[in-house]
Amino acid sequence: MLLDVSKCTGCTTCLKHCPTEAIRIKDGHAVINDSRCIDCGECIRNCPHQAKKAVSSKLESMNRFKYKIALPAPTLYGQFENLDDIDYVLDGLLKIGFDDVFEVAKAAELVSAYTRLYLKTDGINKPIISSACPVIVRLIELRFPTLSSSIIHMLPPMEVAAGLAREKAKKEHPELKDEDIGVCFITPCPAKVSYVKNGFADYKSKVDEVVSVSDIYFKLINEMEYGSDIKNLCETGIIGLSWASSGGEATAIFSEKYLAADGIENVIRVLDQVETGNISQVDFIELNACPGGCVGGVLTMQNPFIAKARLRSLRKGLPVTRNSPEDSKSQYIPASYLFDKLPEYAPIARLSDNLAESMRMMADIGKLKDTLPGIDCGACGAPSCRAFAEDVVRGRANGASCRIKEGDGCDS
């Protein structure tokens, strides 16, 4: 997340919406603690002054590659008015300078097929949690460590698409070297940007650049010609398109034993309940940080509900799926779809490495909190009185003080 300091008024709106309490207001503007940030985009979504921005690449960053491949997220298809054929979008991507287009929705259909296979494996611990939303994986890493073993070790569709797109390019153009090929994901959300930049546990992403849907949008509509004679490019069915909204991935397991939740606060409540073991008769859990799923990403152009309705009409008449594993009798998931290691638990909430010291600090936080007004006004720069007390005890308050108590003539 990036902050445009000139636009930020220090209004405290983002403080209140940050699910991990990663934001403080200091010197009149917001400051984001990267070690706590999960890239959920809530601060971007809620900032009344548009002062928060996601770091993503510009399209020009692809110029360094000889052979450029676009990886459109299925969400992109839901952004255009009166679109009746996905081919116009894909054709438009070729016209703005890409040499090839590989739909992430295609890879999503393969991921769904292998997830169905995985769910039939004997002895796996159910429910399993989808790995597709990078915010969720990071949230679990930071806050729900006991659930990290429940995350399916399947690479997200974007990553699978990047691998397949590279293979295809090398097959069609044997003269290309690895470094000649550039893969550009067109993203609805900032979390994919971080994922590509930082990798994922030990895994390095095969995507080179991540450009936002909103960034590419106007260039694309200028090149899209409805009604023109274009090639058949789209190779996706209903399942692939459905991944764009909440529940799409889960229904593709072809069983009613699933749960799909979206919106970061809802997701946290569900994970709290999964952790206490209170969710039974569910084999698969799909979680999306954005309301409505990926269509609700903050880097999109269109209202998520409208985008979802458009995708629904686009998928009409399509086959259920158009991508299946080459060997349909295969009982194994190819290694190229899997990752080995999950990120390790990062106990960011921990007050001290030493338990006795943590306990003493905790007691001090409690005592200080009891002297505060408890209205969680945010004027001190912390999201709540408890968070302020914690900042003071941790020595991170940097001279901030309780404005309410000062107003009463008391010292804090």
Add this chain to the structure above:
Amino acid sequence: MSEPTLVYHYDIDGDDFSSAGQASVSIKTNLRQLGLSPEIIRRVSIAMYEGEINMVIHAKGGTADVKIFEDYIEIILADKGPGIKDIDQAMQEGFSTASDLTRSLGFGAGMGLPNMKRYSDDMKIESVVGVGTTVTMRINIA
């Protein structure tokens, strides 16, 4: 016995089924800050959760006190409910006196007390029919 370093008190509201489980979520946040291992946190929150649900289902609520000592955590769940007639029977997996309504909500599977025992290192039940029940659980942290 030494004094606990930290004490948390929760009132469990028996009239509001939808808020059942809130105390265990809250204690989880606190234990995370102490830097306890994920496994300990999980055991405490499950034991606490099951106890909370039991108090809501059977006893119209009660209180939960969590005392954190240097080497163990003590959870005391106290209610003024109907009491448990036969504790040995109540400890059997699958035994439940929950109503059909409760079962339809997915509770009352008869795993509450057995799970509490399973996730704690020591559990003691004191119950007087018509007076109430106090369950004391201990989870070692060092």
